[in-house]
Each structure stands twice: as structure tokens, then as C-alpha cells.
Amino acid sequence: MDEDQYRAAYQQINPNRCIFEKAHTNRRCHCEKRRRFVLATREGIACESKESLARCTKFLDILRDSSRFALKITFVDGPLPHNKELRVQAGGTLALQKLLYKDKHAEDTVENINQLLEQALLEYGSLENIPYQELIKGVLTYKVRRKKRK
Secondary structure (H helix, E strand, O other): OOHHHHHHHHHHHOOOEOOOHHHHHOOOEOOOOEEEEEEOOEEEEEEOOHHHHHHHHHHHHHHHHHHOOOOOOOOOOOOOOHHHHHHHHHHHHHHHHHHHOHHHOOOOOEOOHHHHHHHHHHHHOOHHHOOHHHHHHHHHHOOOOOOOOO
């Protein structure tokens, strides 16, 4: 299967691609709304709720835009390069979890992104009111796992 065929099949199988797919496949985040599948030996993550997907997309877009200066990027129009995107997704959600749940500061995984964003909405009223300057600290300090050498 060439890459174009793979992308076409992926779109057909997964019309609601999880916006946090990189963090999921890196085993840093989990969500009650995700559905895993395998296509051509590659793992994919689908979102089972259009409402949750829209909320996650809005949150991640704001977080990406807020992280531009810290990541030394002048323009953000969609996903970032892989490692920077992973830092934003995993580092940002871990920082949000630490901000909302002080007792879980030692956790290195997010148990449920959907529940985390619902709690953030209860706490701050809207996604725009979240203190993103605090989340950017998590983006900057997040360490991407190194590949294991064979």
C-alpha cells in the first residue's frame, strides 16, 4: 500500500480523527471518547464524539498559537512538526492536569482528556480563559521519549 492509498483508506475509515492522536500513540494521554484501530500495521485513533472533537480542536488550536514564541515558530497553520506537536499535545495537557488537580502533579499521563477539558470549562468558564501561560511551561519542559536503539 503506497502512502496515497493509505491516506485515502485512513480518511474513509476514520472521518473523525482524534486531534490528540500523537499523544495517544505515545502513551501519554487517554480519553473515554477514543476508538483505536489498525490500518496497514499502523495504529490510528478516532474520536467517537463530534462535540468533544470540536472542543479538543479549539483547545489545541489556542494552545498551539499560545506556544508559538516558546517553540520559536512565527506562524501556526495546523499541526506542527512531529516533536513540537507532541510537546504541545502531551506537555500542554499534562500541565493542564497539574493546574486543575494539584494532587496529581506527579502523574506522567493524562487519564482522560475529555474529562480534563470538561473540568477546565467548569473551572474557567471557557477555553479562552484557561491560563495558557501556565500550560506553556509544561510544553517547554516536556521531554519527548527517545527511540530505543536495536
